[in-house]
Amino acid sequence: MARSTNKSSGDGDPRVTASTEHGDGTRDLAEPRELSLEEVLKSYEQPINEEQAWAVCYQCCSGPAQGVRRVKDPSSILLHRDGTVCLRQELRHHEDTDGHCPQTAERQLVQSLGVAIYGALDWGLDDSEERELSPQLEGLIERMVGGSQGGDRSAGNGTTDEGYSGQEEEEEEEEAEGEIRPVCTFRQVMALCASRLANPSLAPEHYQAVCRALFVETLELQTFLIKIRDAKEMLKKISTEDALEDKSTAELDALKHRDWARLWVQLMKELRQGVKLKKVQEQPFNTLPTEFSLTPFEMLMQDIRARRFQLRKVMVSQKKNKTKQYRNEKSLK
Template sequence: MARSTNRSAKDGDSRVDPRELSLEEVLKSYEQPINEEQAWAMCYQCCSWLRVPRPATVTGGVYRVKDPSSILLLRDGTVSPKQESDDTDGPPLPPITERQLVQSLGVAIYQALDWGLDDSEERELSPQLERLIERMAGGNHSLQADSGGGNGTTDEGYSGQEEEEEEGEKGAIRPVCTFSQVMTLCTSRLANPALAPEHYQAVCRALFVETLELQTFLIKIRNAKEMLKKINGEDPQEDQAEIDALKHTDWTRLWVQLMKELRQGVKLKKVQEHEFDTLPTEFSLTPFEMLMQDIRTRKFQLRKVMEDGDIPTRVKRNAHEFILDFIRSRPPLKPASERNLAPPPQEQQSLHERVLAEIKQERKLKPVDSPGSKRYLHLAGKTESAIGKQLGLQKSTVGAIIRKWKTYKTTDNLPRSGAPRKISPSGVKMITRTVSKNPRTTRGDLVKDLQRAGTKVTKPTISNSLRCQGLKSCSARRVPLLKKAHIHACLKFANKHLNDSEDNWVKVLWSDETKMELFGINSTRRVWRRRNAAYDPKNTIPTVKHGGGNIMLWGCFSAKGTGQLHRIKGTMDGAMYRQILGENLFPSARALKMGRGWVLQYDNDPKHTIKATKEWLKKKHIKVLEWPSQSPDLNPIEHLWRELKVQVAKRHSRNLNDLDKICKEEWDKIPPEMCANLVTTTRNYKKCLNSVIANKGFSTKY
């Protein structure tokens, strides 16, 4: 059976192996389509899983098969479709029939068989498998509509009437409508139909294990190329350079060839009446176990002429040897010094051994009181006054200690229960439930609720009780007012762009406006002072009405750095906004080397979305990123505005013109690394989108 592929960090791969892989991940790992045996196994195992009734889920999700990414391959060889959850407020997902599942499964398997091929290429399949796919997909016409180019158009020079005439000559194709029919067709092709469940499960399990082994091997090739120096050849330097030139596709192709040789090698043995059947032993072994079985059973491999002319024969032979070295190294053996043997079972001791053990035990003697202890003096017959004078204690203290000894036979401190709780457990549950439903409930309201219930407590007692329940009084965050449409728009944007690559975000030019006050950030500041020195001028922060004046700024940035910063004079309307874009947008894009195909981002302010502005952007051939309303937490430029305001507040501007000058100086000082970190580095923007999805479209900390 296939053993676990978990490895330690010493083996050079600290990844945690997944419990499931999608068929699309398998195809991307091999960069080539699956073979026919794997296609038969996928059909059989998926139908076997779908045939068993499944209980309804809490989320109301349904199982659908859209493409190879919807088919999941588990470690034990089980194949199941991916479940689509219905977590939106819209109408529930329509139920899917068994016939539709069979048809979509056939289309997905057909896509996996043609994966990576050009539209002009067509793979030649065996008649049995091609007939099965056609019957599952409902005939040639349905198959081409589902898995074709996706544009819904027919091929040039191909007539529908001619197709109907050909189908009339060949006979109507009877579609397969149930899972049982698919399993029956998959079983009938085997020499021994009784071994179909075990065989197809072993094929899927081998595909899962070999995919993980291949991913580990490719990571090892990429991260540890110095191991290639161990390959022996006629010209080591030349071999090294040629093997380093092998690409990902070449390594995967060589891997598949070697697995095929290990699994279907030539065995020199007597001629048998029946054909050699590979069911199901060959697929139940890992690559390392197959190699060991070849050595034990003396399986020989005949050398054959290399068919692929793009890779030299000598390089391919060396690459095969390197892959075999990797397979041999997969079961890491621990040093003998690190192996922990199980303790031997304890044998029942004889009577002689038990007697010797009792003799060897240490005798525990009772402690003897020192002559100066209180208990010794009391037992000696001295009075409490005499004991107190001798030990320097009061008579009452000595009497209390003696009474404690007479009662508890000890003078140590006894455990005490402490003061009883003022709020009963039911009262704690009541106030916890109240603040959970309404977090804005004050401590005074909770004191009144408990007082009406017959319990009189103070506000600190309320705080202590709630703190024990994990609840802490904090300042509420101020966020934009969100309507239901805003929440759905934010959630839709996050789901749509969650899997976008970093290259897409590098092409985005983020823009926004902000207000800069002359007297900086009006946040709470803490100072170190003595008592009664609160109003010392050094310990106060002077304030003026309305911030002492302010200016409005427009700015933009990308992952490569900050663009131009423009001061808005007067009230901005649509015409002024277009003028600002004309003067600052293209110079910023050229300075940041955005290249072709960059995208502009702005919020849904009416000045930005009026018809004249949209026509101006269309005339200038500027692409615009669709943006949800009331979503400042999705715009990373807000972090740059915060950084700008903090730095400007440190410089104490004298007037508005000085404030404008300082803002532009600090804006230019923002390093490009900070801009890249907000968009691409460590996938910070993806974390922002994930937090929006986790919070169901509401505001987040970003």
């Protein structure tokens, strides 16, 4: 599969409010009404995760697609604050206006969407690297991208698109035949995205919530990076005025955009999934600082006597260690 080029489309969109982009990937935002998937990728400087890929794919297929012939790249996918996703309309060339039947046009759109989603999952990786995907997501993308190969057979059977209720039977047939049947319609893609959930009927709410969170967290990350950039500039001015380079200033300046984005992703993950804290046993309050009232050895022995640590049993020879055992018992008293 072709690797993404990670280039900006450079096409202006009047539906986005004016913003000033800086060389470090941050920009002064005036609360945009929509963000392209490419902007999201550049903000995080890493690919989207699989749950986000499922959500973007589902929301793209559930939204309106009038006047869209193909998905050029992740810049053609537009996320909105409410969690809806739409495709950017592009100017048609004269050679593209000749008649394609609606089924063929939708098949080509599904295929290009699969390539764009894969590009977002593969974004930023070297040519020698390839991201490992779950079998379900990899199968979905393969079936979307393979839509042009088996499209004639699927197009001839128009009844299977209506509701796509025979999905399980078709998958059993595919396993028996040893081939992957391509999906050629938005309805089929949505059915596959919903079927992976424990309750497929909740797919619209779930995937919209995922896209809404992706939009909001991207804006919050961009705001955070702007504050970091401004703080760096202020520290540089202070250091030049004082003619001194503080060590903390140098360490802060060494952190790049990708480092801040990685820390932000880690923080969001911990806030969403929670952090497991270690159990702390109640200890009697001591007015004197323990680290100075006892030596490190005495502190360790105190912890062992109080059984704060569980020591593993070690099997040793009884004859050799009778004297050692006696000495240990004596030291513990």
